[in-house]
Amino acid sequence: MSTESIVKIINPYAKITTGLAAHITEQSGAKSAHIHLVKGSKNTQLFIVNGSRRHQITPEIEARLTRLIELNDEQSIQYELVALGLDAPALIDDKGLQEPPLHALSLAIAQKCNMGCSYCYAEQGDFGGSSKNMSFDMAKKSIELLINGRKKGDTVQLTFLGGEPLMNRQGLRLATEYAANLAADREIIIKFSMTSNGTLMRIDDADFFEQYGFSITISLDGLKDAHDNLRPLKNGAGSYDQIMENIKPLLAIQKNMQVSARVTVTPDNINLAEALDEFIDMGFHSVGFSPLLKSSNGKNEMSKDDLKHLLAGMIACGLKFEHATLQGKRYPFLNMVNALKEIGKATHRPYPCGAGAGYMGVSADGELAACHRFVNEPKGKMGTVEDGIDRELQNIWLTDRHVQKQSPCNVCWARYLCGGGCHHEVIDKGRTACDYIRGWLHFAIQSHERINRLVPGWNK
Ligand code: SF4
Numbered sequence: 001m002s003t004e005s006i007v008k009i010i011n012p013y014a015k016i017t018t019g020l021a022a023h024i025t026e027q028s029g030a031k032s033a034h035i036h037l038v039k040g041s042k043n044t045q046l047f048i049v050n051g052s053r054r055h056q057i058t059p060e061i062e063a064r065l066t067r068l069i070e071l072n073d074e075q076s077i078q079y080e081l082v083a084l085g086l087d088a089p090a091l092i093d094d095k096g097l098q099e100p101p102l103h104a105l106s107l108a109i110a111q112k113c114n115m116g117c118s119y120c121y122a123e124q125g126d127f128g129g130s131s132k133n134m135s136f137d138m139a140k141k142s143i144e145l146l147i148n149g150r151k152k153g154d155t156v157q158l159t160f161l162g163g164e165p166l167m168n169r170q171g172l173r174l175a176t177e178y179a180a181n182l183a184a185d186r187e188i189i190i191k192f193s194m195t196s197n198g199t200l201m202r203i204d205d206a207d208f209f210e211q212y213g214f215s216i217t218i219s220l221d222g223l224k225d226a227h228d229n230l231r232p233l234k235n236g237a238g239s240y241d242q243i244m245e246n247i248k249p250l251l252a253i254q255k256n257m258q259v260s261a262r263v264t265v266t267p268d269n270i271n272l273a274e275a276l277d278e279f280i281d282m283g284f285h286s287v288g289f290s291p292l293l294k295s296s297n298g299k300n301e302m303s304k305d306d307l308k309h310l311l312a313g314m315i316a317c318g319l320k321f322e323h324a325t326l327q328g329k330r331y332p333f334l335n336m337v338n339a340l341k342e343i344g345k346a347t348h349r350p351y352p353c354g355a356g357a358g359y360m361g362v363s364a365d366g367e368l369a370a371c372h373r374f375v376n377e378p379k380g381k382m383g384t385v386e387d388g389i390d391r392e393l394q395n396i397w398l399t400d401r402h403v404q405k406q407s408p409c410n411v412c413w414a415r416y417l418c419g420g421g422c423h424h425e426v427i428d429k430g431r432t433a434c435d436y437i438r439g440w441l442h443f444a445i446q447s448h449e450r451i452n453r454l455v456p457g458w459n460k
C-alpha cells in the first residue's frame with residue numbers, strides 16, 4: 001500500500017495517531033549524543049547531530065549503529081562515522097556568541113490589555129506593573145537603536161506587542177511611519193509585525209497594515225467555545241465572535257500583509273485538527289500551535305500527559321499536511337512548514353531563538369529585555385534604550401544559555417534543531433516538553449523524506 005493511501009486511512013482516526021505518537025516517542029528518545037536513527041517505511045535515515053545532516057543507510061550499517069547505540073558506545077559511533085566518511089569538524093563549539101548585531105526588536109507599545117486571559121505571560125498586559133503606553137519619544141529611540149547599527153541593504157524586523165498593541169493605536173502608527181522613513185533613508189529593509197488579540201481591530205487598521213506589509217498574528221485559542229473559555233474580555237464576556245467580525249477585512253485584503261492565527265494550546269483546547277482546518281478555510285495565511293508550558297499563575301499549563309495528546313494531535317495535523325501536499329494543495333500548518341524548512345536546510349544552532357542575541361524586547365519605559373516575555377524581569381535584563389545594550393549582561397546570557405551548557409541538552413540528539421527550549425519556560429519550569437519536542441522532530445524528519453520521495457520539488 002502506498003504512503004499516500006496510508007495517510008488517507010490514518011488521518012481520520014485519532015486512536016491510530018495516538019498509537020503512532022507513542023511509537024514515535026519511544027523511537028525518538030535521547031539515546032546517543034552524536035547520531036539518531038529515523039526509520040521510515042522504505043528506508044532508515046541516519047541523522048548526524050553535528051550539522052543536522054541526514055543520510056540514508058543500508059540495513060547492515062543500521063544494525064551496526066543500533067548495536068552501538070544500545071551499548072551506549074559513543075566512541076565507536078564516532079569511529080563508525082569516520083569509517084563511513086561522515087565525520088566533520090564540530091560546526092558548533094561551546095562558546096557563546098559575543099556581541100551579535102541587533103536585527104530585531106519588539107516594542108511593548110501598550111503595556112495594558114482589554115482581555116483577561118487566565119494564563120497570560122504579561123499578567124493581563126501590564127507585566128505585573130502599572131498599565132502604560134510607550135511614548136513616541138521612546139519608540140523613536142528604540143527604532144534608532146535598531147536601525148543605526150545596520151548598513152545599507154540589511155534587513156531588520158520591528159514587532160509590536162503588548163499587552164494589546166492596538167490599545168496604543170496612535171503610538172503604533174507613528175512608530176511605524178517613523179521606522180519606515182528612517183529605514184528608507186538608510187536604504188535598510190524593514191519588516192513589520194504585530195501580535196494582537198483582534199478585538200480592537202478596525203477597517204482602517206486593515207488598510208494601514210496592508211500599506212506597510214505587516215505580518216499580523218491573531219491569538220485564537222481554538223474555535224468559539226474553547227477560545228471564549230480561555231480568552232475572555234476583562235468583563236468575562238467571550239471574544240470570539242467580535243474577533244471574527246473584526247478580522248474579516250484583514251483576511252479579505254491581505255496582499256502585502258499576511259494574517260496568521262496562533263493557538264496557545266492548553267489542556268482545554270487540545271483538539272487541533274478541527275481548529276486548523278477551520279482557520280485555514282477562513283483564509284488565514286498560516287496557522288500555528290504553541291503549547292503553554294509556563295503561565296504567569298501556573299494555570300492551564302500542559303502536563304507531560306497533555307503533551308502526549310498534543311504530539312498525537314500534531315502528528316494528525318502533520319499527516320493532513322502530507323495528504324494535501326501529495327494532492328498539490330497548499331495547507332499552511334505553520335509548525336509543519338517551519339519544521340520541514342529547518343530540516344531541509346539542516347539548521348544547526350546553539351540557541352532556541354534570537355532572544356538576547358539579535359533580538360530583544362523593549363518595555364514601555366525603555367528597558368531592554370532578552371525578549372518580549374522577559375520584559376520587567378530582572379533575569380532577562382539587557383540594558384536600556386537610552387544607554388544601549390549592556391554587553392556584559394548580554395555576553396553572560398549568551399554564554400550561560402548556550403545549548404551545550406544545558407543539561408540534558410548537551411547529550412540530546414535534537415539539540416541543534418531545538419536549541420534547548422524557550423529560555424523563559426525552561427529557566428523557571430525546567431524541560432518538561434523534551435519527549436514532545438523530539439517526537440515532533442522525529443516525525444518531521446520522517447515526513448520530509450516521504451514528501452521528498454513522493455513529490456519531488458514540492459517545496460520549490
Ligand atoms: S530541550 Fe531540546 S535539546 Fe534540550 S533535552 Fe529537551 S529536546 Fe533535547
Ligand code: SF4
Pocket residue numbers: 352353354355370371372373421422423424425
Ligand atoms: S525566549 Fe522563548 S518567548 Fe523569548 S523569543 Fe525565545 S522562544 Fe520566544
